[in-house]
Amino acid sequence: MEKILEAKNINKVYPGVVALDSVNFNVYKAKVNVLVGENGAGKSTLMKILSGVEKQTSGELFLNNKILEINSTKDAEENSIGIIHQELNFFPNLSVHENIFIANEILNSHKTINVNKQISLTKELMLKLKQDINPNSRLESLRIGQQQIVEIAKALQKKTQILIMDEPSSALSKNEASVLFDVIKELTNQGVTIIYISHKLEEIMQIGDVITVLRDSKFICEEQISKIDIPWITEQMVGKRSFESVNDSQAKIGNKVIEAKSIYLKKSKSEEFLLDNISFNSKSGEILSFYGLMGSGRTELLEIIMGLIKDFDGSIYLENNKLSQTSISKRISKGIVLVPEDRQGQGLVQCLSVLSNTLLSKISKKISDFFLNSNQERSAVNKAIDYLGIKVSNSDNLITSLSGGNQQKVVIAKALETNPKLLMLDEPTRGVDIGAKQEIFYIMKKLAEKGLSIIFVSSEIKEVLAVADRVLVLAKGKITKELTGSELTEDSLVKHSQG
Amino acid sequence: MKGMTIKAALFKLRAFIALIFIFSFFAFTADAFLSSTNLIILTKHVAINAILAIGMTFVILTSGIDLSVGSIVGLCGMIAGLLIDKGLVIEFLNVVIYFEIWVIVIISVIVGFIFGCINGFIITRFSVAPFIATLGMLYVARGFALLINDGATFPNLIGKEELNNTGFPLIGSGTFLSLPYTIWVMFILALIAVFLTTRTKFGRHMYAIGGNTKAANLSGVNVNGVTLLTYGLSGFCAGVVGVIVTSQLISSHPATGTTWELNAIAAVVLGGTSLMGGRGSIGGTIIGAFVIGVLSNGMILEGVSSFWQKVIMGSIIVLAVMIDQLQTKFIEKDD
Numbered sequence: 001m002e003k004i005l006e007a008k009n010i011n012k013v014y015p016g017v018v019a020l021d022s023v024n025f026n027v028y029k030a031k032v033n034v035l036v037g038e039n040g041a042g043k044s045t046l047m048k049i050l051s052g053v054e055k056q057t058s059g060e061l062f063l064n065n066k067i068l069e070i071n072s073t074k075d076a077e078e079n080s081i082g083i084i085h086q087e088l089n090f091f092p093n094l095s096v097h098e099n100i101f102i103a104n105e106i107l108n109s110h111k112t113i114n115v116n117k118q119i120s121l122t123k124e125l126m127l128k129l130k131q132d133i134n135p136n137s138r139l140e141s142l143r144i145g146q147q148q149i150v151e152i153a154k155a156l157q158k159k160t161q162i163l164i165m166d167e168p169s170s171a172l173s174k175n176e177a178s179v180l181f182d183v184i185k186e187l188t189n190q191g192v193t194i195i196y197i198s199h200k201l202e203e204i205m206q207i208g209d210v211i212t213v214l215r216d217s218k219f220i221c222e223e224q225i226s227k228i229d230i231p232w233i234t235e236q237m238v239g240k241r242s243f244e245s246v247n248d249s250q251a252k253i254g255n256k257v258i259e260a261k262s263i264y265l266k267k268s269k270s271e272e273f274l275l276d277n278i279s280f281n282s283k284s285g286e287i288l289s290f291y292g293l294m295g296s297g298r299t300e301l302l303e304i305i306m307g308l309i310k311d312f313d314g315s316i317y318l319e320n321n322k323l324s325q326t327s328i329s330k331r332i333s334k335g336i337v338l339v340p341e342d343r344q345g346q347g348l349v350q351c352l353s354v355l356s357n358t359l360l361s362k363i364s365k366k367i368s369d370f371f372l373n374s375n376q377e378r379s380a381v382n383k384a385i386d387y388l389g390i391k392v393s394n395s396d397n398l399i400t401s402l403s404g405g406n407q408q409k410v411v412i413a414k415a416l417e418t419n420p421k422l423l424m425l426d427e428p429t430r431g432v433d434i435g436a437k438q439e440i441f442y443i444m445k446k447l448a449e450k451g452l453s454i455i456f457v458s459s460e461i462k463e464v465l466a467v468a469d470r471v472l473v474l475a476k477g478k479i480t481k482e483l484t485g486s487e488l489t490e491d492s493l494v495k496h497s498q499g
Numbered sequence: 500m501k502g503m504t505i506k507a508a509l510f511k512l513r514a515f516i517a518l519i520f521i522f523s524f525f526a527f528t529a530d531a532f533l534s535s536t537n538l539i540i541l542t543k544h545v546a547i548n549a550i551l552a553i554g555m556t557f558v559i560l561t562s563g564i565d566l567s568v569g570s571i572v573g574l575c576g577m578i579a580g581l582l583i584d585k586g587l588v589i590e591f592l593n594v595v596i597y598f599e600i601w602v603i604v605i606i607s608v609i610v611g612f613i614f615g616c617i618n619g620f621i622i623t624r625f626s627v628a629p630f631i632a633t634l635g636m637l638y639v640a641r642g643f644a645l646l647i648n649d650g651a652t653f654p655n656l657i658g659k660e661e662l663n664n665t666g667f668p669l670i671g672s673g674t675f676l677s678l679p680y681t682i683w684v685m686f687i688l689a690l691i692a693v694f695l696t697t698r699t700k701f702g703r704h705m706y707a708i709g710g711n712t713k714a715a716n717l718s719g720v721n722v723n724g725v726t727l728l729t730y731g732l733s734g735f736c737a738g739v740v741g742v743i744v745t746s747q748l749i750s751s752h753p754a755t756g757t758t759w760e761l762n763a764i765a766a767v768v769l770g771g772t773s774l775m776g777g778r779g780s781i782g783g784t785i786i787g788a789f790v791i792g793v794l795s796n797g798m799i800l801e802g803v804s805s806f807w808q809k810v811i812m813g814s815i816i817v818l819a820v821m822i823d824q825l826q827t828k829f830i831e832k833d834d
Contacts, residue, residue, distance in 0.1 A: 308716075349714050351778050360720065
């Protein structure tokens with residue numbers, strides 16, 4: 001096998017966080033080079049460096065054994081490195097050929113766009129990919145799988161030789177995914193090198209040639225896919241490290257707090273179900289965890305309970321009373337609260353202080369609470385800061401001046417100020433350093449002991465194992481397995497999450 | 500201001516410093532500028548814009564915009580004029596009701612509030628962009644103002660003794676502690692607005708909505724309710740201005756208030772409130788209104804041509820926002 005791209009001793013340090021710790025990564029020509037690791041292992045950072053979005057703190061890149069300097073996305077492009085992001089970057093309002101040639105338009109002698117040439121070149125690209133997509137279709141009218149093909153065509157048009165694909169199959173249906181795999185095979189036959197990031201281990205086994213594993217910002221190993229199996233990958237990804245377990249068998253589990261019956265949710269613009277007949281309950285004093293891959297419907301399930309998603313079928317009961325279509329503020333006052341997955345987008349108001357963020361959810365019943373009492377507010381916030389161990393010198397500081405872990409604690413504090421019965425946490429440890437993760441787990445345990453019902457969603461196996469009393473495994477919108485006690489193992493979680 | 504560097508503090512107070520600078524400049528160069536008559540006239544002018552700008556600040560804090568306030572000023576003025584001059588005509592009962600002045604004032608202001616609420620309702624209930632919804636209201640309210648008296652004005656609104664509706668001009672011309680009522684109204688509304696924005700839930704929710712609507716919604720903030728009310732309050736302020744201006748002129752013209760929404764937006768922006776929402780203050784807005792007022796008053800005294808006045812005013816507004824952008828970078832670096 002011929003090495004085309006090599007990363008040696010790459011370090012990337014962000015303020016307070018080491019994202020990559022002398023990582024090595026070999027990319028072989030015309031192969032599917034798979035990169036795996038848990039969330040936060042450093043995959044995305046490495047890809048950002050290869051595609052010129054970020055610059056490494058130290059370390060070197062080699063392209064065909066020659067040293068390679070990438071300072072911008074343009075540099076990467078000039079060296080034939082292209083990337084297809086997990087969230088597709090396209091213009092829904094423009095046509096296929098306009099998208100493919102955006103900022104790279106083909107001009108004729110009058111300096112106007114040569115539409116015919118663009119269309120014919122697009123047809124050629126589609127022929128090469130063996131896909132039947134009309135160059136004049138608007139992007140928004142295509143299915144996600146086809147939109148992805150357009151992104152690939154766009155990369156090919158730029159003469160990309162090394163194509164990075166970041167979780168390309170996460171939003172695809174099974175049929176669409178198999179089309180994608182055909183395209184990938186076709187590309188490698190034509191000499192294009194693929195770097196493939198995925199959490200879906202089965203498809204890695206199916207299409208990968210070489211696998212590289214990252215864990216905790218470090219390079220772990222590289223191996224030929226033909227020589228390994230899925231349990232091997234899991235072991236390399238998760239490692240021996242574990243969190244101090246906070247679950248104990250003596251947890252006092254009480255009454256049902258929330259019960260969901262036959263929840264169905266359709267995918268937008270599709271007849272497929274994102275959630276397909278989901279029923280479960282959670283009890284007070286219990287930490288219930290949903291484990292599943294991205295796109296398994298975990299987040300949507302929590303959003304249904306919170307009242308953010310309203311067009312679903314099925315019913316939800318809070319302490320045996322049916323929850324009708326009530327507003328979010330009513331649900332909060334009834335004791336349901338969600339710590340969202342997207343901390344910046346849904347959790348925080350960036351321009352407000354720590355204090356204002358902490359107290360934003362507090363629902364008041366008294367009219368006198370219309371007026372803010374700064375002394376009361378201050379003492380409430382200081383109590384929360386103490387209780388959760390938030391590191392902040394002054395609660396009037398802007399929320400954005402805090403570290404990720406402390407910001408997350410503020411979101412949790414905001415949720416706790418509502419006096420909840422059910423606390424839902426969606427990936428609460430995302431973008432949080434290891435120490436703060438462990439603290440968040442202890443907080444969860446402490447709250448469960450106080451009688452809260454906690455629902456915890458995570459895609460990291462070690463976390464789930466460390467905190468959950470009971471785990472429901474989700475795959476493709478269905479609960480595939482319920483696990484408790486000794487059944488809770490890495491292997492069983494991985495096995496059932498593959499669907 | 501605790502823990503802030505002097506540089507950062509100076510930056511934060513930049514609008515105020517600019518105001519002092521402009522004020523001193525005219526105080527030294529224009530003779531009549533510091534006379535108490537001139538200062539009172541100046542403040543009276545500022546008050547009109549400042550009251551509109553207070554309502555506008557609420558709206559802009561939630562990342563909205565209200566283009567209809569100028570038209571609502573005209574409409575509310577016409578309603579006050581109508582009620583004084585012709586009374587409330589109920590045709591099918593064949594009666595005409597003449598109200599006392601204080602009732603007329605309240606009705607006019609409530610009309611402003613209701614028109615503002617209609618803006619808010621359309622924006623929140625039907626997800627119409629605030630720019631569009633209030634642009635529509637700009638035309639609709641102006642149309643109603645013109646319809647009320649078929650495009651004509653109501654002159655000489657002094658009321659009639661026998662109808663018990665005299666005394667309307669006093670609102671615009673009366674004084675308390677030798678300051679015109681207009682200035683007192685601005686002062687009181689500003690105080691209430693400062694209180695509302697800094698000391699109440701409603702105020703904090705405005706900042707939260709402007710800062711991150713999704714997070715506010717998920718936190719249980721009544722996003723639609725608060726947003727609707729901000730437009731209602733903006734309409735209310737326009738109603739107040741409508742009454743005051745009509746009283747000052749002792750007549751109501753259907754074209755009163757044309758383009759005043761732009762002056763109000765300018766004051767808000769000069770005061771450092773971000774059009775993206777979530778950042779800004781009432782204090783800043785008042786300062787912004789004074790910057791505009793002092794500049795135009797001073798330039799008139801200096802004999803600057805009115806054409807140049809526009810060029811200068813426009814440049815200063817853009818310059819202020821350019822400095823704001825610097826500040827955003829500056830603060831981000833500081834953290």
